[in-house]
Amino acid sequence: MPAGDTPDTGVLETDVCVVGGGPAGLALALGLVRRGVRTTVLERSTGGQRELRGESLSPDSVRLLDRFGVLERLRADALTVHRLEVADAGRPVLSIDFARFPYAYRHPMEIPQPRLLAELTTAAAREPGFRLLPGRTATGLWREAGRVVGVRAAGPGGPLRVRAALTAVAEGRFGRLREEAGLPATVRPLRRDVLWLRLPRPAAWTEPAYRIRIHRDRHALVLPDANGSTVRVGFSLPKRGLRALRAAGITTLHERLRELVPELADRPEALPGDWSQTALLDIFTADVPVWHAPGAVLLGDAAHTLSPVLGQGVNHALGDAAVLAPLVAGALGDSRPGRARAVDAATAAYQRGRARAVADSHRLQCRQERVFTWSSRPAAAARRTVYRALQTSPRLRARVLEPAYFAAQRGERADRAHEEERT
CATH class of the missing domain: 3.30.9.40 (D-Amino Acid Oxidase; Chain A, domain 2)
Structure with missing residues (x-):
């Protein structure tokens, strides 16, 4: 069924039901359908208009868009960001050219989120098995024998149930399905x-x-x-x-x-x-200790709500999708009776693969938040000293700034160096 078609009331069968048509949900859907996994996306809004519109993409996320095969079509609507500048008390203390970093993808980009969502949707719709249901709100999880087997939804055409081997919850930081799945979050206001x-x-x-x-x-x-x-x-x-x-x-x-x-x-x-x-x-953060339950998984802000410092929300949403899609596709390729266990093992492996990157970003954001709130004259002078040290020391820049913008590329480079040492 083409993207946008809406079935009549009843039961719809799919392999994966994604709740939320934001960057996390649509990137996951694209990764799945390209691997032959039937995927249905429920998005409560219509026309790609959503409440929050993160537009800043780190160099790591630009690389992911390239791997998703959508970057070139987005370039005409994107703005490449060249520098990071900080001024304190009216005086410049830091000016960094992103071109100075030693990675293949060096520059952040600004891409309007409606345009990003439209391109992810278009790319997914070229593949068989993709279905987008705009205007549909997931009203609750569908369970059988203690396992999530899909969702109940409302919207155009009346009530609908979507049965799926996996329900991926990507409905953002205020969604209700996270709690219903038994995956509570500890919310910490900043x-x-x-x-x-x-x-x-x-x-x-x-x-x-x-x-x-x-x-x-x-x-x-x-x-x-x-x-x-x-x-x-x-x-x-x-x-x-x-x-x-x-x-x-x-x-x-x-x-x-x-x-x-x-x-x-x-x-x-x-x-x-x-x-x-x-x-x-x-501004708050949400700590979700476990991102998966039998038949269900969280990604994006539903799994880890970060602060807007350094624009990490969209970046981690895309990172989640890139890691989760191949794991789920591999599990669903197993037609044996143990497929449900394979799906749950895949979602657990996904959290293990992503948890450190999210935790590192959270720690980095918390440190930056504290630096921003230093108010006494000695503390403000110390802050300016730190920024000036970043300006003059390539080693310090690599230690402080690369984890914010190049964490994935940096990790891959370290892995390659380790492999070369072993061989």
């Missing part, structure tokens, strides 16, 4: 939230870059949009601090902008006129 807004790119910013501006315990992250003409600005706020900021009035936000990123405040007419032009992101 000490801040982020207020996002979009503004015109200053004409002086001719080179696409990630720009971080810090002043004592306040900071702003400025990301270039793929269109090249606008930027996304994320302001740090104390946890639950938006109410106080709004009570002070929109001009207080303008003042915060002039304090941290004065280049963006040169055009008063472009500044937000009311709070509807902003969006608040509640």
Whole structure:
């Protein structure tokens, strides 16, 4: 059945049912159908429009898109990011050219998420066995004899049950199926939230870059949009601090902008006129000790919700899909009565293969979060010293920055070196 077709009410049979048509779910579906696995994706939204739209892709994720076979078709809509720049107390303390790193894929990219989702869908729809059901919401898990055997869904055409050998839950950080699968998360709110807004790119910013501006315990992250003409600005706020900021009035936000990123405040007419032009992101992490249950598996934000620092959400979603797809395809290729055990062994192997990378990103994010909140004069001076050391020391840059942007490529290079030593 072509992508977008919706069956009548009843029972639909598939090999894998993916709940959530974001980067994790669609990348997994693409990896599965290319291996001959029938895959059905349930996505509650329509037309690729979703609430959160992570657009920043690390060099490792750019490499994965190339391996998925979709990178070349996305290049026309992508923006290549050349530098990482940090200014503290109005003074530049770090400026790193991504071209200086010794990897095949060196530059991050900005790709609008609707465009990324559309290309993953198009690529999957070229393969037999792919089915996308937009406007369908999974209302609960379908169990038999204590095992998840699919989902119950609602949407166009009425109720539907989808039977599958594996149910992959990729419905994001607020989904309910994670709890229903008996895989609870420990949610840890961080000490801040982020207020996002979009503004015109200053004409002086001719080179696409990630720009971080810090002043004592306040900071702003400025990301270039793929269109090249606008930027996304994320302001740090104390946890639950938006109410106080709004009570002070929109001009207080303008003042915060002039304090941290004065280049963006040169055009008063472009500044937000009311709070509807902003969006608040509640910052928390979710620790899920086990990502799999009999007949079910979590991936993406459902398995590990990270903070937006260093833009790791989409990157880990793609990484999860790349590891999970071949394991599941191999297990489903076993037609013996023990196939269910093989599927569960595959999902356990997937978590073992991904847990360290996710934990490393979490630790890196927590360290960076703490550095951003240093507010005393001695602490702020120490922070500037650290950034200047990163600027001057290639060894320190490799130790601190490569795990954020090149973890997978770095790991593969280390594995190759180890193999060469053994032989």
